[in-house]
Amino acid sequence: MFVKHGMNSGFSSLASSAVLRRQQFLIRSLKGYSVSDKIRMEAVKCLSGGASLEANAESVLRAITPSLDPTRHKGQAGKIAVIGGCREYTGAPYFAAISALKIGADLSHVFCTEGAATVIKSYSPELIVHPILEESYNISGVNDEGKRDISKKILSEFDKWMERFDCLVVGPGLGRDPFLLECVSKIMTRARQSNVPIVVDGDGLFLVTNSIELVSGYRLAVLTPNVNEYKRLVQKVLRCDVNDQNTHGELLSLSKQIGNVTILRKGKSDLISDGEKVQSVSIYGSPRRCGGQGDILSGSVAVFLSWARQCNSAAERESTISRTNPTVLGCIAGSALLRKAAALAFEHKKRSTLTTDIIEHLGQRYTHLS
Numbered sequence: 628m629f630v631k632h633g634m635n636s637g638f639s640s641l642a643s644s645a646v647l648r649r650q651q652f653l654i655r656s657l658k659g660y661s662v663s664d665k666i667r668m669e670a671v672k673c674l675s676g677g678a679s680l681e682a683n684a685e686s687v688l689r690a691i692t693p694s695l696d697p698t699r700h701k702g703q704a705g706k707i708a709v710i711g712g713c714r715e716y717t718g719a720p721y722f723a724a725i726s727a728l729k730i731g732a733d734l735s736h737v738f739c740t741e742g743a744a745t746v747i748k749s750y751s752p753e754l755i756v757h758p759i760l761e762e763s764y765n766i767s768g769v770n771d772e773g774k775r776d777i778s779k780k781i782l783s784e785f786d787k788w789m790e791r792f793d794c795l796v797v798g799p800g801l802g803r804d805p806f807l808l809e810c811v812s813k814i815m816t817r818a819r820q821s822n823v824p825i826v827v828d829g830d831g832l833f834l835v836t837n838s839i840e841l842v843s844g845y846r847l848a849v850l851t852p853n854v855n856e857y858k859r860l861v862q863k864v865l866r867c868d869v870n871d872q873n874t875h876g877e878l879l880s881l882s883k884q885i886g887n888v889t890i891l892r893k894g895k896s897d898l899i900s901d902g903e904k905v906q907s908v909s910i911y912g913s914p915r916r917c918g919g920q921g922d923i924l925s926g927s928v929a930v931f932l933s934w935a936r937q938c939n940s941a942a943e944r945e946s947t948i949s950r951t952n953p954t955v956l957g958c959i960a961g962s963a964l965l966r967k968a969a970a971l972a973f974e975h976k977k978r979s980t981l982t983t984d985i986i987e988h989l990g991q992r993y994t995h996l997s
């Protein structure tokens with residue numbers, strides 16, 4: 628079976644004092660590190676409220692990961708592009724792009740501003756960096772016609788590459804400059820016309836929340852909101868505040884309202900929905916909440932969803948998995964892998980664990996994923 632029924636379907640409505648006592652015990656257990664991962668997972672499921680379908684992440688990972696076959700050529704394991712990197716942020720696009728390579732993609736590109744490009748290139752010679760984006764401050768003396776020309780040039784530079792990509796990650800460290808975001812909207816529209824999947828994260832979600840039509844109804848779009856980003860999406864799309872008593876129902880409605888795009892709501896448990904059902908990944912990760920873990924996740928989801936789309940022959944896939952939306956499979960695999968890598972990094976580095984430490988553990992998934 629691909630999914631296992633959670634232990635507490637309809638928990639919120641059935642809560643009795645005995646269940647509440649058990650919950651309180653589990654909350655106390657979570658504070659220490661002596662209890663097993665399994666108990667922590669139970670606790671998280673108990674606390675999530677609503678029917679819980681914990682994804683069998685290990686099966687998903689095994690089913691969608693391509694073999695290291697000597698007949699395969701460079702590029703077949705994935706070509707990913709991250710659109711992000713501006714004056715403020717260079718770490719986020721680097722984390723997303725390098726994570727894609729560490730997981731097993733063959734090529735990882737970054738499209739960013741010129742200033743950010745030099746920095747990102749210096750972090751890693753493995754990344755292919757395109758310094759094509761422009762921010763308003765850099766073109767402040769240019770008139771409207773000049774700006775239109777710059778925008779056209781950016782789009783045509785991107786067009787040269789786009790057909791080669793298996794997935795785009797839009798947003799890590801993108802910033803919120805209006806001119807830059809306008810150009811990125813055009814890039815997203817072009818990618819959508821060419822059926823290239825798009826993972827939207829960070830400032831990409833800021834853009835999409837204000838221009839929901841960019842992804843609305845696009846089944847190859849994945850949104851990966853953190854707590855703030857989710858709140859803004861719910862307020863904009865559902866026109867209400869986040870309701871923690873109805874997490875699953877709310878996520879289903881949000882996804883449906885945006886035309887069944889896949890949403891991965893990050894948090895204590897990661898919740899994933901494409902508007903059909905909600906699945907969770909509650910594997911215990913790390914108590915460190917250092918910045919950059921969401922960036923690892925977006926790069927990882929991009930690779931896994933590309934792999935999930937590739938294995939469309941029934942022989943290659945387990946039956947339930949073959950019927951599951953590849954974007955959902957990508958989210959389950961990405962979330963599980965990040966969480967396990969975070970747990971392994973925390974075992975070694977404890978409170979000093981940083982995003983770069985987690986990236987170093989991305990490759991250990993098969994031996995340690997439980």
Ligand SMILES: NC(=O)C1=CN([C@@H]2O[C@H](COP(=O)(O)OP(=O)(O)OC[C@H]3O[C@@H](n4cnc5c(N)ncnc54)[C@H](O)[C@@H]3O)[C@@H](O)[C@H]2O)[C@@H](O)CC1
Nearest residue numbers: 716717718719798799800801802829830855856918919922
């Ligand atoms: N090392 C790095 O380069 C990192 C960069 N990051 C990037 O940082 C950017 C922001 O991500 P966060 O997760 O911090 O975003 P959040 O939305 O969680 O919050 C960011 C900040 O923006 C403010 N803010 C919220 N709504 C706003 C609005 N409507 N207009 C202007 N400001 C608003 C918040 O008060 C907060 O201080 C993203 O591009 C993200 O990818 C992060 O990924 C962390 C690591």
Ligand SMILES: Nc1ncnc2c1ncn2[C@@H]1O[C@H](COP(=O)(O)OP(=O)(O)OP(=O)(O)O)[C@@H](O)[C@H]1O
Nearest residue numbers: 853854893894895897912918919920921922924965
């Ligand atoms: N309270 C939590 N307990 C356990 N894991 C969590 C918790 N909150 C987030 N995570 C995990 O950390 C990962 C990143 O989520 P987070 O909310 O930090 O994203 P983010 O804010 O976008 O990160 P970034 O700093 O990269 O922008 C997610 O996969 C999620 O599973």
Ligand SMILES: [Mg+2]
Nearest residue numbers: 829853921922
């Ligand atoms: Mg983020």
